[in-house]
Amino acid sequence: DAKTTQPTSMDCAEGRAANLPCNHSTISGNEYVYWYRQIHSQGPQYIIHGLKNNETNEMASLIITEDRKSSTLILPHATLRDTAVYYCIVSDTGANSKLTFGKGITLSVRP
Amino acid sequence: GAVVSQHPSWVICKSGTSVKIECRSLDFQATTMFWYRQFPKQSLMLMATSNEGSKATYEQGVEKDKFLINHASLTLSTLTVTSAHPEDSSFYICSARPPKTQYFGPGTRLLVL
Numbered sequence: 001d002a003k004t005t006q007p008t009s010m011d012c013a014e015g016r017a018a019n020l021p022c023n024h025s026t027i028s029g030n031e032y033v034y035w036y037r038q039i040h041s042q043g044p045q046y047i048i049h050g051l052k053n054n055e056t057n058e059m060a061s062l063i064i065t066e067d068r069k070s071s072t073l074i075l076p077h078a079t080l081r082d083t084a085v086y087y088c089i090v091s092d093t094g095a096n097s098k099l100t101f102g103k104g105i106t107l108s109v110r111p
Numbered sequence: 112g113a114v115v116s117q118h119p120s121w122v123i124c125k126s127g128t129s130v131k132i133e134c135r136s137l138d139f140q141a142t143t144m145f146w147y148r149q150f151p152k153q154s155l156m157l158m159a160t161s162n163e164g165s166k167a168t169y170e171q172g173v174e175k176d177k178f179l180i181n182h183a184s185l186t187l188s189t190l191t192v193t194s195a196h197p198e199d200s201s202f203y204i205c206s207a208r209p210p211k212t213q214y215f216g217p218g219t220r221l222l223v224l
Contacts, residue, residue: 036215043117043204043215044155087154093211098145101155 003027004088004102011108018075020105022088025069030092033064034099035073037084044087044101047073078109113139115207117216124195125224131191132219134205140185141207146178149202149218161188195223 005023012018024033032051036044048055048062050071055062061074075082087104091097114137124130134144142163147155159180160168167180179191188207192199200223206215 032211034212038155041202041218041220043115043206043218046212046214049212096143096160098157098160099206099213100157101147103154 003090003100006086006088006102006105008103009106009108011110012078014080014109014111015077018078018082018107018109020073020075020086020088020107021070022073023070024088024090027068027090028092031090032093033062033068033071034089034091035060035062035086036089036099037082037086038104039081039084047086075107078107080109080111083107083109113137113207113209113212113214115205115214115216117203117205117219119219120217121220121222123222123224126196127194129191129193130195130221131189132203132205132221134188134190134207134216136186136207136209136214139207139209141188141209142185143208144182144188145206145208145213146180146188146190147204147206149204155204158190192221195221197223199223 032049034049035047038044050062064071085104085106089099116135118133144161146158149155158173161180161182163182169175182188204218206213
């Protein structure tokens, strides 16, 4: 079973920031928070991951609460091409670790 | 990010035939690759973990004799759907992992008639 809970869907206006929440209250100390997205009929695309510190890359920012029980993915300036299903996944990085996908959140960016 | 490719991108076959799907890591070596299946409007479901030089590990409910996995090199894993039936029609996606992060291929859409 997925260890995360996400809202089913959300939308935002093009050019505005999209803030996607995720709850992972049972996260273990050695588990990272990963975010992937899947645009229709494509394989998942890696976005970002973090352990406890906030992270930023060219695609997004990841804000993890101090107790690590929740996080927020921020797309600073959403475009129409960011419309996708976004998956928040917790996993360790061991040799046998697996990614278990939940239902994700469908982000719709409107013009 | 790292690049993972799949071939073919889509395939249509007759019921009862076998179909082979290739997954390659193009710019890194992967001792472990993963195979997922995704039905319409559903999430990805892990089918098996492919380990280079050893037998694959299958998830509960996945028939290992039907979904044959061969991970013969550090850059190639293959999934063969044997005696395919219409219910095997799905989107098959592989992934590979350099340290810490998994990268996914573009997927292979299989339609069994």
